[in-house]
Amino acid sequence: xxxxxxxxxxxxxxxxxxxxxxxxxxxxxxxxxxxxxxxxxxxxxxxxxxxxxxxxxxxxxxxxxxxxxxxxxxxxxxxxxxxxxxxxxxxxxxxxxxxxxxxxxxxxxxxxxxxxxxxxxxxxxxxxxxxxxxxxxxxxxxxxxxxxxxxxxxxxxxxxxxxxxxxxxxxxxxxxxxxxxxxxxxxxxxxxxxxxxxxxxxxxxxxxxxxxxxxxxxxxxxxxxxxxxxxxxxxxxxxxxxxxxxxxxxxxxxxxxxxxxxxxxxxxxxxxxxxxxxxxxxxxxxxxxxxxxxxxxxxxxxxxxxxxxxxxxxxxxxxxxxxxxxxxxxxxxxxxxxxxxxxxxxxxxxxxxxxxxxxxxxxxxxxxxx
Numbered sequence: 088x089x090x091x092x093x094x095x096x097x098x099x100x101x102x103x104x105x106x107x108x109x110x111x112x113x114x115x116x117x118x119x120x121x122x123x124x125x126x127x128x129x130x131x132x133x134x135x136x137x138x139x140x141x142x143x144x145x146x147x148x149x150x151x152x153x154x155x156x157x158x159x160x161x162x163x164x165x166x167x168x169x170x171x172x173x174x175x176x177x178x179x180x181x182x183x184x185x186x187x188x189x190x191x192x193x194x195x196x197x198x199x200x201x202x203x204x205x206x207x208x209x210x211x212x213x214x215x216x217x218x219x220x221x222x223x224x225x226x227x228x229x230x231x232x233x234x235x236x237x238x239x240x241x242x243x244x245x246x247x248x249x250x251x252x253x254x255x256x257x258x259x260x261x262x263x264x265x266x267x268x269x270x271x272x273x274x275x276x277x278x279x280x281x282x283x284x285x286x287x288x289x290x291x292x293x294x295x296x297x298x299x300x301x302x303x304x305x306x307x308x309x310x311x312x313x314x315x316x317x318x319x320x321x322x323x324x325x326x327x328x329x330x331x332x333x334x335x336x337x338x339x340x341x342x343x344x345x346x347x348x349x350x351x352x353x354x355x356x357x358x359x360x361x362x363x364x365x366x367x368x369x370x371x372x373x374x375x376x377x378x379x380x381x382x383x384x385x386x387x388x389x390x391x392x393x394x395x396x397x398x399x400x401x402x403x404x405x406x407x408x409x410x411x412x413x414x415x416x417x418x419x420x421x422x423x424x425x426x427x428x429x430x431x432x433x434x435x436x437x438x439x440x441x442x443x444x445x446x447x448x449x450x451x452x453x454x455x456x457x
Contacts, residue, residue, distance in 0.1 A: 090148055093154065094119075094129075097141040097148070098137075100175060103141075134148060141175065158263060166254065169252065173271075177259065177261070181266045184412075185267070191412050199243055199268055200220060201293055218320045229327055232357030246409075247285065247406055249273070249404070250271060251274050255280075256280070258270065258284035258285075259271040262292055262296075268292040270292070272402065274401075278357070279358050283321055283325065283359060322365065334355060338352055
């Protein structure tokens with residue numbers, strides 16, 4: 088595909104108009120039109136600027152390989168605006184992560200517990216059983232919430248990124264044989280909401296080849312069924328039945344539990360009070376939806392005095408393993424200072440200053456014999 092066609096393809100895939108690109112890059116609209124029509128070519132500096140705006144390496148624009156088809160990114164609720172650009176940024180980060188793994192010869196993890204059961208054969212019991220298997224396989228214990236992100240990144244080597252987008256109550260996932268499993272969470276959400284989103288999207292990765300083996304987006308009915316299964320999986324993973332029942336029994340009296348106590352239970356599992364109430368409803372009342380449960384959720388969410396005491400923690404800019412691989416590649420010389428600054432979104436001057444302060448000389452530490 089000619090350079091001009093690649094420029095137009097990348098812009099459209101990012102969901103940007105020529106006017107929006109011009110405002111962001113200070114490259115004139117008339118120049119953009121000429122670049123895309125092939126009447127003239129951008130300078131190297133202009134190409135690098137446009138590549139950054141489109142979330143692609145500049146080398147992609149001068150390759151002779153065929154342009155890829157649109158990769159499937161599954162959204163719980165796709166943003167009404169800016170979704171294409173968020174997807175492009177997310178996939179750019181995933182590819183950068185994979186390049187770092189290859190560059191540093193990162194050992195592969197044990198692999199996801201991917202289930203190949205046909206999509207139409209899945210039941211809520213299957214989703215709950217899968218949650219139990221995941222919890223046991225990863226040794227997540229009775230309260231997986233606080234450690235789930237770290238374990239998925241380090242053991243299963245998932246690529247989990249946090250970006251800003253609307254609406255807050257949504258997340259996305261993507262799987263490919265080239266990249267592996269990746270999840271996108273909303274940086275604006277509180278930690279316990281992110282925990283639920285992480286568990287929810289994990290179900291989609293584990294069942295990707297059962298529900299999306301053809302790489303096509305599901306129909307509305309198919310997606311509704313899959314989302315309900317993912318919600319059941321997330322609840323069973325983050326709020327295991329026996330520990331949750333024990334916590335409810337400890338905080339209840341006379342067959343009732345007050346809202347403050349329920350907040351305490353939710354906090355101990357590092358989930359939202361909404362998740363705790365729905366889990367309570369499912370375990371004690373059954374799977375049918377309940378207007379009473381919804382009303383209780385609204386009352387519980389309105390209890391600002393308890394919510395304000397709960398300590399949140401900000402989402403990381405990059406996954407810890409991503410940062411570690413980038414620094415290792417920089418110190419070994421396999422990643423240039425310029426490439427590192429782009430990978431970590433750091434000014435080149437700051438990278439040089441940090442390198443100057445780094446006293447590690449690559450000396451290896453001997454491991455004593457037993």
